[in-house]
Amino acid sequence: MSIKETMDSKGKIEELDPQKFHIIGYTQEEANRINRPTISYWQDAWRRLCKNPVAMASLFVLGLLVIMVIIGPHIRGYDFINMNVIEKNKGCSSKYWFGTDRLGRDLFSRVWVGARASMIIALVATTLKLFIGTFYGAAMAHFGGWVDDALMRIIEVINSLPSLLLTILIMMVLGNNLFSLLVALSITAWCNTARQTRGIIKQLKESEYIYAAYVLGASPFRIIVKHYIPNMLGILLLDASTAIPSFIFMEAGLSFLGIGLIPPEISLGVLIAQGQQSMDFYPTQLFFPCLVLCVIVMAFNLLGDGLRDALDPRLRK
Template sequence: MNTGVIDKSLELKLDDSMFELVPKEQKKLNEIVRPSMSYWQDVWRRLKKNKLAMFGLIVVILMTVIAIFGPMFSKYNYFANDFTIANQRPSLEHWFGTDQFGRDIFVRVLYGARISLIVGYAAAFISFVIGTLYGSISGYAGGLADNIMMRIVDILMSIPMMIYVILLMVVIGAGLKSIIIALAITQWLGMARIVRGQIIQLKNQEFVLAAKTLGASRNRILLKHLVPNSMGPIIVTLTLAVPSAIFTEAFLSFIGLGVSAPKASWGTLVSEAQQLYMIYPYQLFFPAIAICITILAFNLLGDGLRDALDPKMRR
């Protein structure tokens, strides 16, 4: 058989009548409607669609910025007494009025925001670090080690937080440090339980088995695979831990176990104002509304993050 000769009957005859132009509408069907994005980019996209969550995020950022820089730009300070202007009502000179010692309430509310947010952020960060490490180790180890570690958590959770505060006040004295440590001691326990539950769900999945097959160490599996895949619930819990710490600090300061004078937190401002709230209600109103707005903003942000981080809600 001569392979160099092409059979004419096998030649493909093409002409223009055999083709047709594809309409523009048909081309658009093959286009990628949504560009490819990572998990965290998609989380941010969905979070931006939640108006209440974005409102909470904006309020949290504004509160933080104002607490840091606000007192620096005021001609009044939080501790100077001037009895000649005591108990003045809100005016252009003193936006929130003055207290019984003639101190500007607006500046004291701003300074109180600084103290309260420091407590909230510090306690949440410490509980995040300790709770994530403890819970991840407990969940990944399993067996007897997990049982012992969780029983320790149960014992610590059975002790009221007030006991921790009183003991710390005896050892290191009352103040900001003792409150932060007491809150951190109690808040990391809940974080540890949440992280442990997530690790138990993830540790037998395929990507963990693949990492073990490739020879990854336990530390690498925990820090590079399991903990990052548990960040959704961890971030939501962390967001909701901040308002809880702020409210707890306000309560402790209200009953006299918080920061000492002349320093001010929102709780101490409420405690001082409640003595004269029937005569000067504005002294109680402003710090109380600051607590409510901040806690509401963090709760709205936490709810929005919970929805945005839920893979089942991806569209």
């Protein structure tokens, strides 16, 4: 039966007159037009992230921190490396905003140099973690069989070793330098990313477009790069947002214990370790590095929580 046809009380079919029906409040053209624009997954995620004031405030704070680690050491124009014992252990003043350390160096400049080093270490370690873990997990899930079993056993062996003990051994063998610290931080961190990637790709592997890529003769590397990874960007982004503050804390902890970077290298962990030695008489030397460290870690954690909610497809409307 046509839309324009209906049955009367006697069971006869009669044709309805469209002129008898009117759309209240809209014209026919306005009623037929879809007003809501079609937006992509990433546009919708950004829209929902913008509606989260805590996440946007964290993003703003991180932007300011990035600017400060770039220009902060040069704002005051003081030498943050060479000693000036005449000005040692100065308090906060208009000349020295954060005071000076026990060797007379400007603490404001040194804090931002240390924050720069800590953030660079965290970003590089996170990049290594995601790169190694993603391709390792993709290889396990893509090839399957004995390859999956062999690679999974390697992960289990690595996870069975105490990560702190392994980090200490690496730093003892390679020395207290930036390269050995990156190796120590990344040596076990990629295992969780590999397991997560393996589980996601095992689900994606059954998709029709993956079969189409097989039929068209695409290589495994092309399938991983062109099909698997783009569909995991949201998960990898969340992994990165949680890994960065974790690496910053690990670097600070190792340097504080004397296992990570050591003077004359500058990082937040090194500054906290030096400030702890004189905290009884000059607490500002410990307070400001700790404050910057806490702000960086809190901003990353709050932004990660906002990204988790924004990238969750179950919350998409």
